[in-house]
Amino acid sequence: MRIGIVVDSACDLPQDFIEQHNIVLLPITVRIGEAVLADHRDEQATLSFLHAHVAEHGAEAETIPFSVNQIRDLFLGKLVIDYDHVFCMTITKTRSPIHDNAMQASFAILNDYKPVRQAAGFNSPFALRVLDTQNLFAAQGVTAVEAVRLRESGASVQQIRERLELLAHNVHGYMITRDLYYMRARARHKGDRSVGLISAALGSALDIKPVLHGYRGETGPVAKIKGFDNAVQKLFDFVGQRVKGGLMTPTVCISYGGELADLQALPGYATLRETCQAHGVDVFEAVMSLTGMVNVGKGAVTIGFADEPHTFSG
Known part of the structure; x- marks a missing residue:
């Protein structure tokens, strides 16, 4: 059976991995003023757009996911x-309409596919599964990597489905941003009041960086650490301890909101x-998607892995 893997462009995986394993993208379009770019996870195009537009006006950007008809x-x-x-794995539905759009599109696809396949010489049925990864950015990539691994190992559709659904419930995503003022401006532009003025001002004044945890569709702070480099080192140390304990x-x-050389130079x-x-x-490092950068600001770090329930300690 020919098994396809689809992700949206917020899923942070290396460009060469996506191409090598024929992962199909649902691109998200970003508009900043008059500048428009459909995010196909071209790292150089993303970095060029970042340097030209995101730094100054990213908080006011509009992100446009693939519509039901486009899917x-x-x-x-x-x-x-x-x-x-086809397994279609999306960014958490609590943060984006992509999952709902894909679900709506799936009904039309399953109703209309037969004549298309028959014209191409295929009389067998077609099926697809839309899966909410329940996470963001680098953490989305964990489920996609496992889908590739299972497909290449010859696992059945049922085995893949059960494994991916289990993983979606057990992937942890962590993020540290450089600029809480940017996060607040972006949240206000989107009508999201989760980052308040006082916390942003206090955090920047004292150089306090929150460690954000994404898990089962919810995202929130689990620690506040002084200094970006210090916070990142503590996060990397914590992930290293989870790796030593055995991941799923x-x-x-x-992923990193900028050049990978800058990520690789970070302490820890x-x-x-x-x-x-x-x-x-295996470590998969990627330039953060353009969608991610306009939402959390340049220079942010995200990291994802599958693990049992745990409490962050840093």
Whole structure:
């Protein structure tokens, strides 16, 4: 059976991994003033757009996910021919309409695919499963990497579905941003009051950086640490301890809102890479999606891995 894997462009995975494993993207379009870019996870295009537009006006950006009709057209124009079963894994539905759009599109796709497949010479049925990853950015990548691994191992559709649904419930995402004022401006632009003026002002005045935790569709602060570099090092140290304790999949995904050389120079990063290598855990590092950067600001770090329930200690 030909199994397809679809993610949206907020899913932070390396560009070469996406291309090598034929992962299909649902692009999210970003508009900042007159500048418009459809995010196809081209790292150089993302960095160019970042330097030209995001730093000054990113908080006012508009992000436009693939519509129900665009998703339907992508499937009926290509995917129902190229594959027999597709897993479509989206950013958490609590933060984006992409999951709901994909669910609505799935009904039309399953109603309309037969003549398209028959015209291409396929008389067998087509099926798809829309999965809410219940997380954001780098943490989305953990489920997609596991889908690739399972597909390449010859796992059945049922085995893949059950495993991915289990993982979605157990992926932890952590994020540290550089600029709480940017986060507040972005939240206010979107009508999200989760980052208050007082906390943003206090955090910047004292250089306090919150560690945000994404888990099962909810995102919130789990620690406040003085200094960005210090906060990042504590986060990397904590993830290293979780790696030593044994993860549910041999995968850690990391993304950065800027050049990867800057990520690699952060304190604690080299040690985390060494810990992962020593414990047979693959590290996937990627430039953060343009969608992610306009929402959380440039220079942010996100990291995701599958693990039992735990409490952050840093």
